[in-house]
Amino acid sequence: MSKIFLKNITTSYCLKNVTMEASSGELIAVTGFTGAGKSTLLNVISGLTEYEGEVFIDGRNVDFVPPEKRGVGYLMQNVNLFPHLNVFDNVAFGLRARKSCPSEMVKSKTEQILDLLKIGHLKDRYTKYLSGGEKQRVGLARALVTENRILLLDEPFSSLDPSATIDLTNELKRLQNILHLTVIYVTHHYEEVEDIADRTVVISEGTLCSLERPLVSFDPLRLISAGCY
Amino acid sequence: MDQRHKFIKLVISIFPIIIFLCLWEVTARAAATPLFPAFSNVLKESYILIKNGVLLKNFLPSFVRVVVGYLLGCSAGIVVGTFMGINRFAEYTLSPLISFLFPIPTLGWLPLLMLWIGINEALPITLIFICAFFPVAYNTHTGIKEVKKEYIDTARTLGASPGFILVHVIFPLAAPNIFTGLRMESGMVWRTVIAAEMFAIPNGIGSLLMNAESLLRVDIIMVCLLLLSIVCTFFERSLLWLENKTTGAWR
Numbered sequence: 285m286s287k288i289f290l291k292n293i294t295t296s297y298c299l300k301n302v303t304m305e306a307s308s309g310e311l312i313a314v315t316g317f318t319g320a321g322k323s324t325l326l327n328v329i330s331g332l333t334e335y336e337g338e339v340f341i342d343g344r345n346v347d348f349v350p351p352e353k354r355g356v357g358y359l360m361q362n363v364n365l366f367p368h369l370n371v372f373d374n375v376a377f378g379l380r381a382r383k384s385c386p387s388e389m390v391k392s393k394t395e396q397i398l399d400l401l402k403i404g405h406l407k408d409r410y411t412k413y414l415s416g417g418e419k420q421r422v423g424l425a426r427a428l429v430t431e432n433r434i435l436l437l438d439e440p441f442s443s444l445d446p447s448a449t450i451d452l453t454n455e456l457k458r459l460q461n462i463l464h465l466t467v468i469y470v471t472h473h474y475e476e477v478e479d480i481a482d483r484t485v486v487i488s489e490g491t492l493c494s495l496e497r498p499l500v501s502f503d504p505l506r507l508i509s510a511g512c513y
Numbered sequence: 514m515d516q517r518h519k520f521i522k523l524v525i526s527i528f529p530i531i532i533f534l535c536l537w538e539v540t541a542r543a544a545a546t547p548l549f550p551a552f553s554n555v556l557k558e559s560y561i562l563i564k565n566g567v568l569l570k571n572f573l574p575s576f577v578r579v580v581v582g583y584l585l586g587c588s589a590g591i592v593v594g595t596f597m598g599i600n601r602f603a604e605y606t607l608s609p610l611i612s613f614l615f616p617i618p619t620l621g622w623l624p625l626l627m628l629w630i631g632i633n634e635a636l637p638i639t640l641i642f643i644c645a646f647f648p649v650a651y652n653t654h655t656g657i658k659e660v661k662k663e664y665i666d667t668a669r670t671l672g673a674s675p676g677f678i679l680v681h682v683i684f685p686l687a688a689p690n691i692f693t694g695l696r697m698e699s700g701m702v703w704r705t706v707i708a709a710e711m712f713a714i715p716n717g718i719g720s721l722l723m724n725a726e727s728l729l730r731v732d733i734i735m736v737c738l739l740l741l742s743i744v745c746t747f748f749e750r751s752l753l754w755l756e757n758k759t760t761g762a763w764r
Contacts, residue, residue, distance in 0.1 A: 351669040358670040378671035
């Protein structure tokens with residue numbers, strides 16, 4: 285059974301009749317030019333935007349399920365760490381929001397994920413005192429701590445220098461293997477994800493072109509010849 | 514800021530006040546008229562008014578009126594402002610009404626309220642309520658509207674319910690704006706209560722001021738003015754302290 289299945293998705297100003305599926309444990313790179321509809325695709329899966337068509341998660345239709353109940357971790361482009369909370373409280377936010385999680389468990393799970401991402405020493409810091417790379421790690425920890433098996437990443441490392449990006453993408457692959465995550469990774473710097481993606485999807489003017497294997501390099505001419513542009 | 518800098522800042526801030534008080538003392542002694550008492554005479558009069566209980570007897574009713582009216586006005590302002598901030602229907606219906614009533618000066622309501630409510634305790638409390646309500650509602654509404662949608666979307670994807678988002682994301686992020694409204698009005702409500710007591714209420718600091726004026730007791734007037742200055746500063750500084758305590762670490 286596919287983890288995510290999108291059927292004939294159309295949004296008011298971006299996506300046109302998009303059908304796509306992601307299997308369990310797969311890392312799909314979504315690429316394309318600015319404004320092509322990459323972020324909109326993630327917003328559709330997470331339920332943050334209105335759409336026509338159908339979205340299935342774990343075989344269940346979630347069209348009328350609000351974002352807070354879809355069980356999808358989402359790291360947005362700007363990370364959006366809450367400035368009024370320190371690192372620990374930012375990461376613990378999702379666990380506290382689910383009132384079923386007792387405070388002892390919130391503490392242990394949060395500390396566990398902070399250690400996994402090697403940011404335990406930052407837990408008391410407010411976000412304004414974090415570097416770009418640290419913010420991305422905290423954002424990733426916050427998206428993962430709720431143990432969602434689906435992770436949506438919208439240009440997560442775009443503001444980082446190349447070495448930090450390589451470092452974090454390798455980290456991501458490590459976490460994906462440990463936690464058996466299904467990841468949809470949106471980027472327009474395809475190079476940053478080509479080594480870790482299982483499959484690449486190209487969005488052009490709202491329509492989708494799937495390539496079975498990662499591209500060797502993001503070459504628009506090659507995409508044109510593949511019928512994507 | 515280290516201790517030395519703090520000390521220098523304190524000395525620099527106090528220095529003009531000391532100069533002002535010295536000039537006041539010298540000028541008043543030179544003028545030698547009861548219409549312009551020296552600072553030392555005002556201090557002496559303060560001591561007498563405290564000792565015979567007149568100051569406390571007049572200060573307490575003013576204080577109670579301000580606290581009750583301010584708390585009610587701020588609470589109502591925060592509730593209405595929040596409602597307007599999170600509910601589009603409430604925003605569209607209440608916003609024009611508040612924009613229409615907000616510009617009316619608080620004391621402009623006094624004649625109308627005297628006729629409607631009469632001259633009793635409810636009059637100054639209602640005036641203070643009006644004085645606090647509109648700016649706090651406006652600032653709460655603005656503060657909530659300024660919370661970035663991305664934070665709310667992020668909280669939703671993390672599984673937070675609308676109520677949880679309101680308490681843990683929207684309110685804390687709107688707090689700086691809400692505090693601005695609260696601080697702005699903390700001094701204004703004292704001006705309002707004094708004006709109300711001057712014209713319509715037979716006790717309180719405003720009433721003491723008017724009695725002192727009719728008896729040509731400028732020293733008592735000055736005691737009242739000094740007291741008001743201290744109380745307004747205390748109110749505003751307390752709110753500033755509370756604001757820094759709750760939002761200072763992350764702003």
